[in-house]
Amino acid sequence: MHHIMIICPEDSPLKESEKWLSRYGFQVNICSTLEQANKYYDLPDFHLILVDQKILDELQTNDTPFPDTPPRIVLDSRPSLSTGVDAMAHGAVYYLPLPTDSENLLKHVVNVLEKANDAPPSTTVNKPTSQILFARTEKEEEALHLGDLDSNIIGHCPPMQSLFSDIRKVAGTDVTVLIRGESGTGKELVAKALHSLSKRHKHPIISVNCAAIPENLIESELFGHEKGAFTGAVSARDGLIYAADKGTLFLDEIGELPLEAQARLLRVLQEGEIRRVGAVQSSKVDIRLVTATHRNLIQMVKQGRFREDLYYRLYVMELLLPPLRDRGDDISILAKALLEKTCLKHKRPICEYNKEFNKAIRDHHWPGNVRELENAIERAVILSPTHKVEAANLKIAAQIQNDSSSTKDAKPTMNTSTQEGTTLDDYFKYFVTTHQHTMTETQLAHSLGISRKSLWERRQKLEIPKKVTNNK
Incomplete structure (x- = not known):
């Protein structure tokens, strides 16, 4: 090169x-x-x-x-x-x-x-x-460089190379794609790669986080509404699906879509038609649908929380994103790239990626995946001296150790063996249920080194209820 x-x-x-x-x-x-x-x-x-x-x-x-x-x-x-x-x-x-x-x-x-x-x-x-x-066209060049440092998705490990191979094969088609992976693994980046390598790349990609929109508004946001369709609908409005016409619609956290909205989405996929809330007539729409979730959709189907017919419409092609802890040397490659990016962002001299820093990163399990890694590196750059980045300022291993100590102090009768040989999910569940009565959601997320969105997602995955306030 x-x-x-x-x-x-x-x-x-x-x-x-x-x-x-x-x-x-x-x-x-x-x-x-x-x-x-x-x-x-x-x-x-x-x-x-x-x-x-x-x-x-x-x-x-x-x-x-x-x-x-x-x-x-x-x-x-x-x-x-x-x-x-x-x-x-x-x-x-x-x-x-x-x-x-x-x-x-x-x-x-x-x-x-x-x-x-x-x-x-x-x-x-x-x-x-x-x-x-x-x-070569620009799309062909971009496809060749998937995984390189100058691409949006970095990765050289076998699972990522397999993913890139699948992306190249699928991108040129119009099939519906379901992206699965833990929170913070980069599902939206995969969706954007599929779009940029597709024949629809000159048209928009519309990204929607289904978990971030209130349930009573999600149909209006996705499908649009007529004037007077509900209180506050002072004018007609096109929805996000219509905005993605001729392009790609990416629905993140598709498992959070209410059943009523699932039925409407199914009609879009089957008939290529969209009808605003409160409208009588339908309009034609041409979209390529890409969805993502960290949930087990087939389990949700069995529980009656997700439509079986929609599931099989979505499950045409599945792309699996490996968790960061399973990506071997990719962790170091990503960390180096994120360190340089963060130094430039904060107008700092490029810090040397030293052995101590790398060891701290490789020893951590990264339950929050790439998103957690990015946050930790930004934390380290801000807290460290100008010309050197210090591993202690990642605030990861020490943080978990301190959290474990505080929980033991709070529950002196707790058997210490509960902290040994358990999974990260077990620890996460234990920590949240122990501290949620004295900490806010923001404090919980900060202590775990993840975002509030990630905290919410893992609550849903592990079925951890929020604290209940007793009214006296």
């Missing part, structure tokens, strides 16, 4: 080229100043630099030299003959105007890389040619 460095101001049109160059198979890094690039990267290790002329103007003002290697292409939003001649005289291979179209810039990038014979051996691979690059 060829490595390209882009150096440009935040408002430069050159910044837009980062995304599509990555899609064409290049590893792209971007910095806003030469000083920043030198601080965080070893520039000679790159195969090519794309630099905005504004950066060079600032360097000339400060009498700062630009490195001779690697080769560079200069792009200028105010191009002129004299500036171009000067840029070429100082070592630029090409001088191009900004903005420039992707095909023109890509042609010059490929020409430079093909002429370069001194690329670093450690990163040299088969050089891309313009014929190969232009033969």
